[in-house]
Amino acid sequence: MTRVKVIPENKKNIIDKIIEMSGENIRDCMQCGKCSAGCPASDGMDLLPHQVIRLLQLGQIDRIVESKSIWNCASCFTCAQRCPRNIDIANIMEAIRLTIIRCVGNSRLKADDVPSKVDCKMPQQAIVSGFRKYNK
Amino acid sequence: MQRIGVFVCWCGTNIAGTVNIEKVIAAAGEMPGVVYAKDYQYMCSAVGQNLVKNTIKEQKLDRVVIASCSPRMHEATFRKTAKVAGLNPYLVEVANIREHCSWIHKNKEEATKKAIALTRAAVAKVALNTALIAGEIGVESRALVIGGGIAGIQTALDIAEAGYEVDIIEKSPSIGGKMAQIDKTFPTLDCSACILTPKMVDVSTHPNINIYTYSELENVKGYVGNFEVTMNQRARSVNMEKCIGCGICTDKCPSKKAKSEFEEGLRNRSAIYTPFPQAIPNVPVIDREACIKFKTGKCGLCETVCPAGAIEFSQEDTKITKKYGAIVVAIGYDIIALDKFGEYAYTNHQDVITSLEFERLTNAAGPTGGKLVRPSDHKKPKKVVFVQCVGSRDKTERGKTYCSKICCMYTAKHAMLIRDKYPDIETYVFYIDVRTPGKNFDEFHRRAVEEYGVNYIKGMVGKIFPDGEKLQVHGVDALTGDTIKIDADMVVLAAATKAKEDAEDLGRKLSISTDTNNFFTEAHPKLKPVETHCAGIYLAGACQGPKDIPETVAQASGAAAKAIGLLSKDKLVNNPCISEVDEKICSGCLACTKICPYDAITSKVITFNDHGKITKRVVAQVNKALCQGCGGCTVACRPGAIDIKGFTNKQILAEVDALCR
Numbered sequence: 001m002t003r004v005k006v007i008p009e010n011k012k013n014i015i016d017k018i019i020e021m022s023g024e025n026i027r028d029c030m031q032c033g034k035c036s037a038g039c040p041a042s043d044g045m046d047l048l049p050h051q052v053i054r055l056l057q058l059g060q061i062d063r064i065v066e067s068k069s070i071w072n073c074a075s076c077f078t079c080a081q082r083c084p085r086n087i088d089i090a091n092i093m094e095a096i097r098l099t100i101i102r103c104v105g106n107s108r109l110k111a112d113d114v115p116s117k118v119d120c121k122m123p124q125q126a127i128v129s130g131f132r133k134y135n136k
Numbered sequence: 137m138q139r140i141g142v143f144v145c146w147c148g149t150n151i152a153g154t155v156n157i158e159k160v161i162a163a164a165g166e167m168p169g170v171v172y173a174k175d176y177q178y179m180c181s182a183v184g185q186n187l188v189k190n191t192i193k194e195q196k197l198d199r200v201v202i203a204s205c206s207p208r209m210h211e212a213t214f215r216k217t218a219k220v221a222g223l224n225p226y227l228v229e230v231a232n233i234r235e236h237c238s239w240i241h242k243n244k245e246e247a248t249k250k251a252i253a254l255t256r257a258a259v260a261k262v263a264l265n266t267a268l269i270a271g272e273i274g275v276e277s278r279a280l281v282i283g284g285g286i287a288g289i290q291t292a293l294d295i296a297e298a299g300y301e302v303d304i305i306e307k308s309p310s311i312g313g314k315m316a317q318i319d320k321t322f323p324t325l326d327c328s329a330c331i332l333t334p335k336m337v338d339v340s341t342h343p344n345i346n347i348y349t350y351s352e353l354e355n356v357k358g359y360v361g362n363f364e365v366t367m368n369q370r371a372r373s374v375n376m377e378k379c380i381g382c383g384i385c386t387d388k389c390p391s392k393k394a395k396s397e398f399e400e401g402l403r404n405r406s407a408i409y410t411p412f413p414q415a416i417p418n419v420p421v422i423d424r425e426a427c428i429k430f431k432t433g434k435c436g437l438c439e440t441v442c443p444a445g446a447i448e449f450s451q452e453d454t455k456i457t458k459k460y461g462a463i464v465v466a467i468g469y470d471i472i473a474l475d476k477f478g479e480y481a482y483t484n485h486q487d488v489i490t491s492l493e494f495e496r497l498t499n500a501a502g503p504t505g506g507k508l509v510r511p512s513d514h515k516k517p518k519k520v521v522f523v524q525c526v527g528s529r530d531k532t533e534r535g536k537t538y539c540s541k542i543c544c545m546y547t548a549k550h551a552m553l554i555r556d557k558y559p560d561i562e563t564y565v566f567y568i569d570v571r572t573p574g575k576n577f578d579e580f581h582r583r584a585v586e587e588y589g590v591n592y593i594k595g596m597v598g599k600i601f602p603d604g605e606k607l608q609v610h611g612v613d614a615l616t617g618d619t620i621k622i623d624a625d626m627v628v629l630a631a632a633t634k635a636k637e638d639a640e641d642l643g644r645k646l647s648i649s650t651d652t653n654n655f656f657t658e659a660h661p662k663l664k665p666v667e668t669h670c671a672g673i674y675l676a677g678a679c680q681g682p683k684d685i686p687e688t689v690a691q692a693s694g695a696a697a698k699a700i701g702l703l704s705k706d707k708l709v710n711n712p713c714i715s716e717v718d719e720k721i722c723s724g725c726l727a728c729t730k731i732c733p734y735d736a737i738t739s740k741v742i743t744f745n746d747h748g749k750i751t752k753r754v755v756a757q758v759n760k761a762l763c764q765g766c767g768g769c770t771v772a773c774r775p776g777a778i779d780i781k782g783f784t785n786k787q788i789l790a791e792v793d794a795l796c797r
Contacts, residue, residue, distance in 0.1 A: 028531065032568040033614035038479060038598025042619050051617055082479055082598065084530035 007059030022095035035079035109134035145179035145204035192221035224267035231258035260794035275361035285313020287466035287677025294696030296344035310415035323580035360672030373422035378446035381418035385438035403503035469678035517625030527632035543630035713782035714763035721777035724754035728769035736762035
């Protein structure tokens with residue numbers, strides 16, 4: 001076991017981003033574990049939902065990125081429904097996923113390219129969402 | 137010319153950190169009528185007060201302004217100081233330059249400007265102050281205790297022992313409250329009934345105590361020392377004088393389908409019933425909603441079998457009005473309904489119970505005679521799971537944001553009692569944090585773990601569902617990160633405590649405030665824990681916030697001491713800042729009588745000489761004892777004939793003028 005630094009300097013931005021995107025206050029979590037206890041997808045998770053929130057509180061984003069848990073989350077919102085602290089954990093999971101997607105790979109979609117790709121059959125939302133995912 | 141003295145307090149750095157005291161002193165010296173201005177670090181200290189006292193004498197001051205903290209804090213202190221120096225206490229004004237200025241501002245220059253303006257307003261007002269003399273009112277030497285639980289019982293006993301009359305008003309048919317339902321008490325595990333029932337008997341036999349059960353408070357009039365309370369004693373349908381408490385009626389009653397409130401619905405009771413065998417008074421009541429006689433007109437079996445002829449179907453609610461000097465509120469608490477917690481299956485499975493139901497199940501006098509069995513099939517359970525914080529520390533609309541305080545201890549007690557009686561039953565406690573501050577409390581919890589082998593699991597339960605005869609409990613151990621499943625036979629939920637449903641309503645009747653959770657608010661969270669903001673009304677027990685028995689009893693004795701202190705006075709000093717009618721201006725419209733919340737204004741007819749012609753006219757008249765100086769009438773008065781002494785329209789306008797200068 002190596003000693004970790006609580007909220008490392010270089011991770012502050014990304015954690016702030018996750019909080020901003022999800023709109024949830026991770027400090028509200030008191031680690032009761034109710035989300036993990038009732039999670040129907042917990043079987044395939046190497047980190048339980050409450051552990052993901054704890055690692056977020058500590059700024060250990062790398063360990064969350066390495067884990068399978070965020071991809072196993074089915075966004076069923078059972079955790080959000082039952083959390084006694086009113087935290088929408090599924091929302092945070094989505095924010096983490098989005099943050100990771102935005103961090104990896106190149107900027108494959110540039111603002112200038114968008115007009116040429118506009119197709120009347122393609123829903124606008126798909127373009128917006130694609131722009132979110134593939135633009136750095 | 138007046139001789140006004142201005143004293144500016146630093147309050148350490150509280151004021152001096154944000155306000156330039158020197159500038160305030162300099163500005164104060166220039167204000168009209170001011171002959172002396174001085175500062176000191178702590179004006180409320182003995183040295184500071186002496187400074188004020190000596191200066192009043194030396195400088196022959198006839199009015200004083202203290203620029204310091206809020207008048208709520210130290211107005212009384214400085215009025216006393218002035219009185220000692222021979223100045224009428226109502227010639228002192230306090231300029232609040234702490235709460236209204238230094239604490240809320242950061243910019244020193246702006247804050248200094250504001251402090252000067254506030255001081256200027258106080259100087260302008262004090263110049264118009266007149267000497268006021270406080271009147272005296274009598275005190276009714278009898279106390280009313282609302283609620284007959286352990287808090288009310290202890291309060292009543294203490295007040296009665298001091299030699300004063302006490303009335304207890306209790307909503308249910310018997311005194312005893314929640315403590316009567318409980319089996320054992322932590323941390324000593326002594327039997328709750330064994331320590332409570334003797335106290336109940338003491339209350340019922342004490343010559344100074346009167347008990348009104350099955351009664352509710354209807355309205356309260358008056359003020360400290362002279363409350364006039366009307367209560368509604370509901371029709372018991374049984375004559376309290378004649379009944380001998382033999383219990384034949386309850387045995388013979390054919391209607392036995394009502395759920396027993398005392399047994400938390402685990403057992404049915406008859407329509408005519410005493411809540412429990414040790415009830416005080418030991419006189420049954422007829423539940424008119426369940427009684428066949430009241431529903432259909434046929435039956436009346438109880439009347440036939442009663443050997444004392446005590447059954448009176450024709451009884452009606454009676455109103456009782458009495459005067460009291462002090463009131464103690466001790467209405468206790470309840471637990472929240474669990475119907476919103478679907479994941480715990482409380483509403484659809486009999487073997488998922490609340491902790492209060494568990495108390496009845498394990499109680500020797502309870503529905504199972506103290507034998508621990510599952511409510512569904514009366515089989516002995518093999519595994520019992522306890523879930524703490526059900527609705528406590530819960531920010532959602534399902535629960536309560538606060539910690540219910542008593543659950544950690546009673547859950548440890550329950551698990552311990554099971555392991556003590558039945559070492560073969562496995563017990564599991566799911567908890568978020570174990571909070572056991574208190575004398576011998578943590579030792580108690582550790583004993584449950586170390587000596588009795590109760591399995592404590594840090595984590596919550598996510599779901600409970602029936603699985604054959606068993607209850608599947610899905611939980612988590614937050615420490616290891618393992619999800620857990622337990623095939624339990626019974627689940628006990630520690631439901632959050634909450635204020636009584638009628639607390640807010642009662643608060644309104646008594647003019648005392650409740651907090652966001654409907655618990656009554658004490659006058660000061662640290663220094664006035666049993667007083668309310670309404671003089672003469674005190675708080676005891678869990679109606680002020682979640683509390684265990686030792687704390688409740690301590691607070692009850694505290695409230696009793698406060699009530700005794702009040703009742704022991706022959707006279708109370710009146711607030712002289714009350715309204716006054718200028719009969720020359722009063723038009724006799726009597727709008728003020730309608731707005732007065734204390735019914736302090738009546739009318740009278742005066743005769744006056746109008747250029748030689750004698751005429752009669754109606755004018756308003758203020759009862760000096762009843763008026764509380766709220767000022768409602770001064771606003772309602774169209775001709776402007778009513779003024780509050782000490783806060784006259786002239787004084788207020790002078791303040792506004794000074795602020796706007």
